[in-house]
Amino acid sequence: MRLKAIGVLAGLLLGLVAAVAYLNVRGEDPIRDADTHAAVPRPTPMSTEQVARGRYLTQVGNCAGCHTRQGGAPLAGGRGLATPFGTVYTSNLTPDPSTGLGRWSEAEFWRAMHHGRSKDGRLLTPAFPYASYTHVTREDANAIYAYLQSLPPVEQAPQAHALRFPYNTQAALAVWRALYFRAADPAATLDNTRSPEWNRGAYLARGLGHCVECHSPRNALGATSTSLELTGGGLSGQGWYAPSLASAQEAGVSYWRTEDVVQLLKTGRTALASVQGPMAEVVYGSTQHWTESDLFALSTYLQAIPQVQTKPSAKLEPLPGKVQVQGAAVYDKHCAQCHGPQGQGATGAYPALAGNRAVTLARSDNLIAIVRAGGFAPVTPGNPQPYGMPPFSHVLTNADIAAVVSYIRTAWGNQAAPVSELEVLRLETAH
Template identity: 55%
Template sequence: MNLRRLLRWVSGTLATVGVAAAAIVALNLRGEAPLPTAETLQTTPALVAQGAYLARVGNCMACHTAQGGAPWAGGRGIETPFGVVYSPNLTPDPATGLGAWTSAEFWRALHHGRSKDGRLLYPAFPYPSYTHVTREDSDALYAYLQSLKPVAQANQAHALRFPYSTQAALGVWRALFFAPGAPAAQAAFAITTSSSSTPDYQRGAYLVNGLGHCAACHTPRNAMGATRDGQALAGGLIPVQNWLAPALTDPAQAGVQAWSEADVMALLQTGVAPHGSVIGPMAEVVYRSTQYLSDADARAMAVYLKALPQQAKVPSAPPAPPAASAMARGAKVYEAQCAQCHGAQGQGAKDEAGQPAFPPLAGNRAVVLADPTNLVRVVLQGGYLPATAGNPRPHGMPPFQHLLGDEDVAAVATFVRSSWGNQAAGVGTIEVYRARERRSP
């Protein structure tokens, strides 16, 4: 290739890149109006109080507070398959936090996923859900955050691999997977039921699909980290954490269509209900967020979750019977380590007040999930319910990873999945190894 042809090739390539970059920018600016130059929001105590409540609903503090750090000052590392994203400072410090932001700029961050300076934000900040938040609620959140004590703490640079660290790559991702502002009630499902037009349903849809950002965990993701189309709330392995967030659309997993509204409310507000309890990442959500739901909002979420269309995943064939040696080994481990709390027949136990203390394992849908990851994680790391106003002294399960080897954990998991009427596939040592090392399949 001579010099002239080389220059033409370089020029053409740069022109193509320029056109592509312009197209990406145009796609990512769609729906955005110019921001006002002056602040017009009138802050009142009632607005601040509303914002404090909404911040709890969105569990915002959990990500924006580093362990041992100042509340709301950011710095918590959020691991993703593409590297670590560090949460920013949300206190009203003018140099390092939100002190110089306007309510319109804050709204743009939630609704469009863009920072004060126009940069595209990474979806570890769940703006694909927050885009459904109303401007009124955004203003309330802004008013609350501006009322906090300022903390001077500079934001930490993200540690993302190339090319995921570039705005161009993020722009392509957004062009493919993000459209701002779909109505929250239709964000997960376009359904029409007898309840879908009621105020409770609409409010529940808004909370679940907006600030609650339930889809961030309960929807499977593709190789690019985007939620899969047509599989909203259908469950999936939480990236990096490798806990299974069960499907809210499957009665055999976490679907609650057959539950009463009161039981769904109890699970959200206390972490325990007659049909189940929360552990793992969901325990933190209840502890930091949903236990503070008003009764009206908890009821609205229950109405929406109960209305979700259910589709049970029917296995193609019944599971193969586990090996007799695995069942015998698992029975010994169960008798020595588990039966005292969970009962000889897996029936569970109640406390002196008649409240559930240790969950039954017989007929427990969390035990017989097709993916045994959560069961194995609980055996290894323990299971702890959140302490809530409605359940202030929950019982917990100690970890056994220091006591039981992989073969014993696999055996006892196989035993409880195949006893007392339970019928689920056995667990192998490779699955225990993956859970112990927090590796995905």
């Protein structure tokens, strides 16, 4: 009886392994021997137009933002990306034959983008957002490949990921892919009932723009939920929250003028809002370089996102008197000179805090991060000398930060929950 049970369990296990194996290769075309040539020299010449197109597309995808370490050569990799499972180090995208993409073929690069598989067939960690890049067309992937192959080669060996067991195993990646990944058909995502601008914007947002990677919540295994797409997500290891693009109370822009959305993406600021933190990096490294037509297309798509109706919050309790006094004192000493005694800000320089939805988000991560580490808008042609906010972590205690953030979130008609010193400490240790 026991042997029979063991046999049944073994059969189930083998069936599960077979299912995982099948789900990991479905839709993949095998790479032929002719496709695995050393890419230097390339057998077919790459046109100037294709290389230029690839350069633009790498900016659309902000590839340098992750694949360039501080002080390092552009796109030579080595930047550490914090995840809940450990640190992932980015790869060298230059055409160095020993440490970069120099011996990768066009077909192998496409497989990495579309299927998340390396040159040697190993599965890539989804910190490389192939779950988004699978929406990129083969033509665009080939152009990116052409541009990367045109770069000066940089010899920089990739650093091994520092992931905890079992997340550092191919088996774990295979199970994750079986559960959460399926290669997309870019053409199948087109919606004939929508305008060409909306379809282009959807392609950019879902593919190279990979907006879902930050602006969506993740489950315990790090996968985003399609049912909660673009409804906001915490940025692991950064201490920031990417607000919901599907809520007018957070970062939804359905009621904005399209030209204001374009301006925010192009310059990093408008009369309505400005970008800070990780989004400032996106504007600096990516969206300020987009064509006007692509910015208009993305704005059209963002404005069409169905908006989630946020339930009115329960009546907030008054701020405790001691916290009120402490927060007001900190604000008067460190904040009022720029943001005004009534939180009114200064037009064109310092944002108003009264009625600012970035201040009253349900999550206080961003406000705490700005008080602690400072806030800096990106330098762009449309905003060449942005005003910045200095960090205050060296002069304020966690209790001071909690008090002033709570004060700002409840003063001048703002209605948001106060934050505790424990919450400030939690975000500090999570950073």
